Amino acid sequence: MIDEILAYNKRFVEEKAYEKYAASKYPNKKIAILTCMDTRLVELLPAALGLKNGDVKIIKNAGGVVTNPFGSVIRSLLVAIIELGVEEIMVIGHTDCGVQHIDSEMMIEHMKKRGISQESIDLMKYCGIDFEKWLAGFDTVEQSVKDTVDTIRNHPLMPADVRIGGYVINTVTGELKEICR
Numbered sequence: 001m002i003d004e005i006l007a008y009n010k011r012f013v014e015e016k017a018y019e020k021y022a023a024s025k026y027p028n029k030k031i032a033i034l035t036c037m038d039t040r041l042v043e044l045l046p047a048a049l050g051l052k053n054g055d056v057k058i059i060k061n062a063g064g065v066v067t068n069p070f071g072s073v074i075r076s077l078l079v080a081i082i083e084l085g086v087e088e089i090m091v092i093g094h095t096d097c098g099v100q101h102i103d104s105e106m107m108i109e110h111m112k113k114r115g116i117s118q119e120s121i122d123l124m125k126y127c128g129i130d131f132e133k134w135l136a137g138f139d140t141v142e143q144s145v146k147d148t149v150d151t152i153r154n155h156p157l158m159p160a161d162v163r164i165g166g167y168v169i170n171t172v173t174g175e176l177k178e179i180c181r
Helices: 002-014 017-021 041-049 072-082 104-113 118-126 131-135 141-153
Strands: 031-036 056-061 088-094 163-169 176-180
Touching: 002 017, 031 041, 031 072, 041 163, 056 072, 088 141, 104 118, 104 131, 118 131, 141 163, 141 176
Parallel strands: 031 056, 031 088, 088 163
Antiparallel strands: 163 176
């Protein structure tokens, strides 16, 4: 599959198909979106929000959550705000999220079946990581969005003038429902 992608990319460059995607590194709409890596959102989310290349910064991870207040999500948001002109943040969860109800113990068992040793799992715990909490899912997408908004809003390095809101997008219709602002 990767070979097919690489072959496509070669044709894409040769045909200069990239020209229609030219944009600045500074987001036109001054918005950063934190959302889930769900495959259904790749085209649906930008289409449902009327976004085109260059409009926003999009940060994606499993669940669209902040798992560490000093991890890559907050770092990315701070870079977007401080260096790239972002003024607003949208946290967008979605219906039927695969992270919802993930059981960390079950995930650890699946890791072991995939060849991850108990020693490696113990090492994570030894390094001070609450492994079960880090792997765990959430009960409701609405509460997850609220919790993520609160974490971002209350971060000690987050400028007070940044507007932060939480939303849930329907993965079938693209309808956006406001959760908190």
